[in-house]
Amino acid sequence: SRRSGLIGTDGWVAPEALISDASVTCAVDVFSLGCIYYYVLTNGSHPFGDALKRQANIMQGEYSLKLLSTAGNLMAVSLIETMLRRDPSLRPISATLAVHPFFWSKERQLRFFMVTVPLVPIKPYYFMRYAIRSF
Numbered sequence: 001s002r003r004s005g006l007i008g009t010d011g012w013v014a015p016e017a018l019i020s021d022a023s024v025t026c027a028v029d030v031f032s033l034g035c036i037y038y039y040v041l042t043n044g045s046h047p048f049g050d051a052l053k054r055q056a057n058i059m060q061g062e063y064s065l066k067l068l069s070t071a072g073n074l075m076a077v078s079l080i081e082t083m084l085r086r087d088p089s090l091r092p093i094s095a096t097l098a099v100h101p102f103f104w105s106k107e108r109q110l111r112f113f114m115v116t117v118p119l120v121p122i123k124p125y126y127f128m129r130y131a132i133r134s135f
Contacts, residue, residue: 008032011046011054016088018059027088030097034083041076042067047084061086075102075109 007017007024014031016022038047045067048057057063063084068077079102085091092100101109 011048011051011058012036013055013058014088015059015061015086018055025088026093027091030083030091030094031088033097034080037076037083038065038068038080041073047080075100078102 007013008028012032012035014028017024017028035047039045046054047063047065048054049062049064065077065080068080079097079100082090082092083097101112104112
């Protein structure tokens with residue numbers, strides 16, 4: 001708590017919360033929520049590794065979303081990558097998170113890609129393959 005000077009749980013707290021001169025904003029909650037999303041979606045894995053190295057990895061910004069990537073959950077990867085950004089000013093606010101395509105229905109994702117893919121370079125076709133496959 002702010003009163004005790006300790007903010008968050010070791011291994012789940014944003015890096016700026018551990019730096020004494022850093023101002024703490026709601027971005028710390030977005031960071032922690034990104035860790036929780038990954039934990040839930042991977043059935044208990046942490047994006048910053050095992051408990052012994054976790055906080056050091058958080059401070060260094062070293063994480064892996066490999067379990068989601070290999071499972072083809074690209075929307076979740078896209079969402080969580082933004083939530084785990086080391087710079088808190090680059091993390092999305094809650095209103096932005098709420099409209100992320102990860103939370104869209106499969107039908108809405110497919111409609112979006114069918115409309116936008118012809119307008120952009122080749123790389124987004126990878127996402128369209130995902131949307132069609134998961135539909």
